[in-house]
Amino acid sequence: MTNFIRLSILLLFRLLCWCLVTSSFESSNIIFGLVVCVLIPFGDFRKLQLKALIPELLLTLRLPFDMLKESIQLILIQHPIDLFVHEKVSSRTRNGSRFAEFLDLFRITFTPMSLVLRRIDIDQWRVHLVGSSQSDYDQNVRDTL
Template identity: 35%
Template sequence: MILSLILRLTIWFLLTSDLSLINIIIGVSIALLLPQTKPEKESLRQWIQILGHLLMAIPQAYKEAVEIMIFPHAYEGLTLQKIEQKRSRYLIFLDIFLITFTPKTIVLKYNKKGWFTIHRILRKKTP
């Protein structure tokens, strides 16, 4: 329950980019009013690992945004990325969020067999 609340508030604050008192109250209210699902078994190690990836994704997103502005990115590509088996829905959502958070990538499809289809913009054409 606590991790779910933290996840919802984190997403709320990332989407709104506002830490004012009224926005915090709205975020907590929405996080509490959203339906709760039965808890899934996730290890603390997985949560710490994904939060570490989130902290690394923020500077990477700024770096990619500057690259897009300075250098032309005229090509596109699709890639497949495998994810760990037996990930909870929350962790899969955070994986998708992290991939889509950076400006050069977006998840197009999640395959229940453990694959993401990712669209990327590229500077150079790949063979």
């Protein structure tokens, strides 16, 4: 039963990715996407740890809202600067499977203002962010006061 649940989660994730890439949730696209998802090799899905995977999937559902928010912020930046930061890998990812690690990486990279460059060690990602210069920030703060 657990293997069936793991397989179902994997198929649903693939189908969701297919629908997002094709930008279509029509029934014909979903059927075609399901066929493609079944034809892609599965690998060993029995190693998926559901305790780590379910919270990562729930956090991934928040991505479209974060993407829209960051897109608007990116439009409003007048003088962008590049920032390089180290972001912690979630504890569920460290203790979970490679699929949970992929979801953590996907969540960071999906938004327009951040991009994972590499994994420094087991605890940290090196992330490139687009930020606003400090003078723009100070000006915006003065304008709001």
